[in-house]
Amino acid sequence: MLPIAMLHISVLHQSVQAISILPAVVEDRPAGAASLDQVAIASGMALALTIVLAVVVLGHRSGRLKALDRLLTRVDRSPWMGGIAAWASIPLMVAMVSLITALIGMYWDIALHIGVGRDEGPLANPAHYPILFGLFGISAAGVLACALPRQDEVGPSGVRLAPGWRAPAGGLLLTGAGTYALLGFPLDDVWHRIFGQDVTLWGPTHLMLIGGAGLSLVAMAVLLEEGRTAGVRSGRLAGWTSYLLGGFLVGGLLIGTSVFQAEFDFGVPQFRLVLQPLLIAVAAAFSLVVARLWVGRGGALVAVAFYLAVRGGVSILVGPVLGELWAAVPLYVVEALIVELVALRWAHRPLRVGVVSGVLIGTVGFAAEYAWTQAAFRLPWTSDILVEGVLLATLGGTAAGLLAGMMVLGLRRELPTLPRPRLLFAGALLVIAGCVTNGVIATEPTELTATATVTSDEQTADGRQVEAEFRFDREPADGDPAWVTVTAWQGGGGDGLHVQHLEEVSPDVWRTTEPFPADGTWKTMIRLHDGRDLSAMPLYLPEDSALDEPEIPVAEEARAFDEEKLVLQRELDDDVPGWLWLAAGSVVLLCSLLLVLGLGWGVSRYARAPRPGVDADRGAPVGV
Numbered sequence: 001m002l003p004i005a006m007l008h009i010s011v012l013h014q015s016v017q018a019i020s021i022l023p024a025v026v027e028d029r030p031a032g033a034a035s036l037d038q039v040a041i042a043s044g045m046a047l048a049l050t051i052v053l054a055v056v057v058l059g060h061r062s063g064r065l066k067a068l069d070r071l072l073t074r075v076d077r078s079p080w081m082g083g084i085a086a087w088a089s090i091p092l093m094v095a096m097v098s099l100i101t102a103l104i105g106m107y108w109d110i111a112l113h114i115g116v117g118r119d120e121g122p123l124a125n126p127a128h129y130p131i132l133f134g135l136f137g138i139s140a141a142g143v144l145a146c147a148l149p150r151q152d153e154v155g156p157s158g159v160r161l162a163p164g165w166r167a168p169a170g171g172l173l174l175t176g177a178g179t180y181a182l183l184g185f186p187l188d189d190v191w192h193r194i195f196g197q198d199v200t201l202w203g204p205t206h207l208m209l210i211g212g213a214g215l216s217l218v219a220m221a222v223l224l225e226e227g228r229t230a231g232v233r234s235g236r237l238a239g240w241t242s243y244l245l246g247g248f249l250v251g252g253l254l255i256g257t258s259v260f261q262a263e264f265d266f267g268v269p270q271f272r273l274v275l276q277p278l279l280i281a282v283a284a285a286f287s288l289v290v291a292r293l294w295v296g297r298g299g300a301l302v303a304v305a306f307y308l309a310v311r312g313g314v315s316i317l318v319g320p321v322l323g324e325l326w327a328a329v330p331l332y333v334v335e336a337l338i339v340e341l342v343a344l345r346w347a348h349r350p351l352r353v354g355v356v357s358g359v360l361i362g363t364v365g366f367a368a369e370y371a372w373t374q375a376a377f378r379l380p381w382t383s384d385i386l387v388e389g390v391l392l393a394t395l396g397g398t399a400a401g402l403l404a405g406m407m408v409l410g411l412r413r414e415l416p417t418l419p420r421p422r423l424l425f426a427g428a429l430l431v432i433a434g435c436v437t438n439g440v441i442a443t444e445p446t447e448l449t450a451t452a453t454v455t456s457d458e459q460t461a462d463g464r465q466v467e468a469e470f471r472f473d474r475e476p477a478d479g480d481p482a483w484v485t486v487t488a489w490q491g492g493g494g495d496g497l498h499v500q501h502l503e504e505v506s507p508d509v510w511r512t513t514e515p516f517p518a519d520g521t522w523k524t525m526i527r528l529h530d531g532r533d534l535s536a537m538p539l540y541l542p543e544d545s546a547l548d549e550p551e552i553p554v555a556e557e558a559r560a561f562d563e564e565k566l567v568l569q570r571e572l573d574d575d576v577p578g579w580l581w582l583a584a585g586s587v588v589l590l591c592s593l594l595l596v597l598g599l600g601w602g603v604s605r606y607a608r609a610p611r612p613g614v615d616a617d618r619g620a621p622v623g624v
Contacts, residue, residue, distance in 0.1 A: 046132075046136070049136055049140075053140050053143060056068070057143060057144070057147040060147055060148070061147055061165070068148065071086075071090065072086040072087060072090070072148065073086075075089060075090055083228060083231035083242055084224065084227040084228055084231050084241075084242060084245070085149070085153065085226075085227040085228075085230035085231050086148075087145065087148035087149040087153060087168075087227070087230075088145065088149075088168065088170070088223050088224060088226060088227025088228075088230065089227060089245075090144065090148065091141040091142065091144045091145035091148070091171065091174070091223065092141070092145075092220055092223060092224060092227070092245070092249070094137060094140065094141040094144065095137070095138050095141035095142075095174060095178075095216065095220055096220075096248070096249070096252060097137065098133070098134045098135070098136075098137025098138045098140075098141060099134065099138060099213060099216070099217075099252055099255075099256070100134075100310060101130045101133060101134035101137065102130060102131050102133075102134025102135050102137075102138070102213050103134070103213075103255060103259070103310070103311075103314055104130050104134075104314055104317060104318070105127050105128065105129065105130030105131035105132075105134060106127075106131055106209070106210065106213075106259060106262070107262065107314050107315070107318045107327060108126070108127035108130070108318050108322060108324060109125065109127035109128060109131060110201055110262050110263070110266065110327075111127075111266065111318050111319075111324035111325040111327070111494075112125060112127055112324060113490075114266050114268050114325055114489055114490070114496065114497055115324060115325050115489070115490065115491070115492065115493050115494060115495070115496030115497055116490060116492060116493060116496055116521075117490035117521065117523075118197045118571055119197075131209070132185070134213070135178060135181045135182050135209065135212070135213060136178070136182065137178075138174065138177065138178035138181065138212075138213060138216050139174075139175055139177075139178025139179045139181075139182055140178070141174055141178070142171050142172070142173070142174030142175030142176070142177070142178050142179075142216075142219070143171075143175055144171075145167070145168055145170065145171030145174055145175075145223055146161070146167035146168070146171040146172060146175060147167075149166075149167075149168065149230075153230055154166040154167065154168050154226070154230070155168075155226055155229045155230060155609065156609035156610045157169045157222075157226060157605050157606040157609035158226075159172055159605075168222075168223055168226045168227075169222055169223075169226065169602045169605045169606055170219050170220065170221075170222035170223025170224070170225070170226050170602065170606075171223055172602070173216075173218070173219030173222060173223075173598060173599055173602040174216055174219040174220060174223060176219070176595065176598055177212050177213075177215055177216035177218075177219050177595060177599070178212065178213075178216060179212075180208060180211075180212040180591060180594075180595045181208060181209050181210075181211070181212025181213050181216070182212075183208060183212075183591065184205045184206065184207075184208030184209040184212065185209070187205045187208065187587075187588070188203070188205035188206065188209075191203065191204065191205045191584065194573075194576060194580065194584065195572060195573050195576055195581065195584075196571045196572045196573040197571040197572075200263070200270050200565075200568075200569060201260075201262050201263045201270075202260075202263070202270060202271065202440075204584070204585055204588040204589075205588060207260075207588070207592070208588060208591065208592065210256075210259045210260060211592060211595065212595065213256055213259075214253070214255075214256025214257050214259060214260075215256065215595060215596070215599060216256070217249060217250070217252050217253035217256055218253070218407070218599045218602075218603070219599065219602065220249055220252075221246075221249060221250070221253075221290070221294070221407075221411060222411070222602050222603060222606050224245065224246065224249060225411050225606060226606065228242065243295060243296060243299075243302075244302065246294065246295040246296075246299070247291060247295045247299050247302030247303050247306060248302070248303075248306045250287055250288075250290050250291035250294070250295060250299065250303040251287075251291070251302065251303040251304070251305070251306025251307045251310070252306070252310075253286075253287045253290065253291075253303075254283060254284075254287035254288070254291075254303055254304070254306075254307045254332065255307050255310055255311050257282065257283035257286060257287055258279075258280075258283045258307070258311065258330065260279050260283075261276060261279045261280065261283075261330065262327065264276040264279075264377070264379065265327040265328050265329065265330075265377075266325055266326075266327050266328075266378075266497070267328075267377065267378025267379050267497065267499045268487065268489055268497065268499070268568075269379065270564070270565060270568060270569075271439060271440045271442070271534075272385075272439055272440070272442055272482070272529065272532070272534060273379065273381065273382075273384070273385050273389075273482040273483070273529060274385045274388050274389045274392055274439050275436070275439035275440065276381070277366050277369065277370075277381070277385070277389045277390075277392065277393040278389075278392040278393050278396045278435050278436065278439055279396075280330050280332075280365075280369055280393070281358070281361050281362050281365060281366070281392075281393035281394070281396050281397035281400070282396045282397065282399075282400040282432060283332075283400075284332050284335035284336075284361050284365060284397065284400075285335075285354065285357055285358040285361050285362075285396075285397040285398070285400035285401040285404060286400040286401070286403055286404045287303060287404075288300040288303060288304070288332070288335055288336050288339040288357070288361075288404075289339055289350075289353060289354045289357050289358075289400075289401050289404035289405060289408070290404045290407055290408055291303035291336075291339075292339045292340055292343045292347075292353070293343060293347060293350050293353060293404075293405070293408040294407075294408050294411050294412075297340075297343075298340070300335075300336040300337075300339045300340050300343075301336050301337075301340065303336070304331075304332050304333055304335075304336040307332065308329070308331075308332075311329050312329050314327075315327045315328075315329055319494070322494075323493060323494045324493065324494045325494055325496070325497055328376045328377045328378070329376070330369060330372070331368070331369070331372050333368075334364065334365055334368035334369075335361050335365040335368070338357055338360045338361055338364060338365060339353070339357045339361075342356050342357045342360065343357075350404075350405035350406075350408040350409050350412075351402060351405040351406070351409075351418075352405075353401070353405060354398075354400075354401030354402045354403070354404045354405030354406075354408075355398055355401055355402055355405070356401075357397075357401050358394070358396075358397035358398035358399070358400060358401030358402070359394055359397065359398055361393070361397040361401070362390060362393035362394030362395070362396070362397040362398065363390060363393075363394060365393070365397070366389065366390050366393045366394075369381075378499045379482075379483055379485075379499070382480050382481065382482055382483070383479070383480045384477075384479065384480050384481055384482040384529075384530060384531065385482055392435045392438065392439060395431055395435050396431070396432055396435045396436075398431075399427075399428040399429075399431035399432045399435075400428070400432060402424065402428045403425070403428045403429070406418070406421060406424060406425060406428075406603075407603055409607065410603035410604060410606060410607035411603070411606070411607070412607075413606070413607050413608075413609070414607070415603070415604060415607035415608070416607060416608055421604070425600055429596065441532070442532055442533070442534035442564075443532045443533055443534070444533060444534065444535040444561065444562065444563050444564070445476070445528070445530075445533045445535055445561060447473075447560070448472065448473065448474065448476060448528075448535065448560070448561040449472070449473045449537075449558045449559060449560045449561065450470045450471065450472045450473070450476075450526065450537055450558070450559065450561070451470070451471050451556065451557065451558045451559075452468045452469070452470055452539065452554065452555070452556055452557075452559075453468060453469045453470075453471070453556055454466055454467070454468050454554065454556060455467045455468055455469055455511070455512075456515065458515065462495075462517070463517055463518075463519045463520050463522075464517065464518045464519040465515035465516070465517060465518070466515060466516055466517075466518045466554055467511075467512045467514070467515050467516070468511070468512055468516075468539075468554075469505070469509065469510070469511040469512075470502070470509070470510050470511065470526065471508060471509050472508045472509070472510070473508075473558070474508060475507040475508050476508070476510075476528055476530065477528070477530040478530060478531065479530075481528065481529060481530040482529040482530060482531075483501065483527060483528075483529045484501065484502045484504075484510060484526070484527070484528055484529075484530075485499055485500060485501050485502060485526070485527050486498070486499075486500050486502060486512055486516045486524065486525070486526055486527075486539065487499050487524070487525055487526075487527045488516055488517050488522045488523065488524035488525075488540075489522070489523055490521055490522065490523050491517055491520060491521060491522040492520070492521060498516055498517055498522075498524075500512060500513060500514055500516065501513075502526070516539070517540075518539065518540040518553075518554045519540070519542075520542065521542055522540060522542070523538075523540075523541055523542070523567075523568075523570070524538075524539045524540040524541070524554075525537060525538050525539055525541075525567050525568075526539060526561075527564065528561060534564045535561040535562060535563060535564050536561065536562065536563075536564040536566075536567040536568065537559050537560065537561045537562070537567070538552045538559065538567055539554055540552060540553060540554050541567075541570070544570060547570055547571060549570055
């Protein structure tokens, strides 16, 4: 317990945040890391939570605290638990509630950074509260899963922690995934101190928060199976509650793996557009194949229904209810139907279902989401990404489907019959990593400039509004670009994002179709994405004294395009040596690899554990 407690205490830095709305004056906000006094406040709150958790766990293990024993007895007797041991079902419910809480905070936080910009301070962003408590809840659920069962209640996949104390493998994995996500908070503060504030979802430490929360669902699946096995040993068979819980759990996995797409959902992605269909295909193939083959017939549809209800509900809560930006939602309905149809033929061959479903998701599913983006997304897909997008989606979907098939074999305890599982696991991960790496590699057009001609300039109640025509010194795009937009962001709250596609007058002349904001805290630019080219030209940028950056006003002059992130993210410190960025990124990568390998170990441990004598009755409809 002590190492876990210390890790929770260390997580503190940027963690908790506030109940006040960020002010509109950019230059009053610090551009670096948290002040030490606010770090201390956050540390105290995390310490208090950790002490409470430690007291509860140690009190239960020692027998002095009877409240958890009474709760276990009540849940075990409940007819709604569907044959799942209470020591597993209680942490699973805690983890699911915590995940949804963290999800709300994450989308709220992303909306605030897009609409408002960087935080005034570590206690100034209300969205960090649900993120912190949600991630702490995931880790705490894992600790509870390790602490609740008595010695004779954990199956053969359990791990001996101390004399008389065996913890379920799923509980250890859940603790590790939640702690990994929490570790992103102190590392994020260190990152900001070195590199400046990167107000982007795909900052390395931000990916730790998202990855730990999303992949915790794999740990929860192992824990659910261990709880079912314990239920069977005690004579309780799984029922429809167990079926729905499995479907909802994999629906949560679909939500977690889809959070990586959030910047595309809002309309301010900071990487190439081909990355979006790849991420959708990977999330769909992995989650929905697991849902159908592990949960049973209709499992993929149940998972998508849960995904749409929760993920759509978060968009409504963050957007219309809290008054922040609206985030679009990928549908996944066609992908779920694909998996269900493929499984009708090969449900007994999980790897084949995974591979065939991945190929179809990367092609047919790509076409369905292509059509949906035209109606629902600020940046719809275009023919510019068609060939590469289908290729990456197919490769990524196939690899993810293969991983899903292996996970299902593990949960069915059939993994030991698979030849060279470690080689397949590593190969699939490398394919996905290679596709993602290809998606993030971008270039900038050489010596491209554009001259603005202002056609309308008005001072309105919302500030200065400008329309303009832009003459490029050459054709900016070869054919149909992924996007040529005027993008203005960080203008303030739910109205702090403006994205409009420029209209082509001639190959080298483009113009706006509506006014764009050009004063206050807005960062307004032309964004160009064509093939691998990803660049931007500032139209209006405010003065920022914290960064020692002057105002760049709208002007009728030739301006050069530059690397896009230098315009989008003025807060980044570009004077840091490249080796330091590589070293810091390597630390995050190492932590991520340890998490993925740990999850693979957990699934393999459960798969290779001796089968209980009643394994044949292990609970329909799982694996139907």
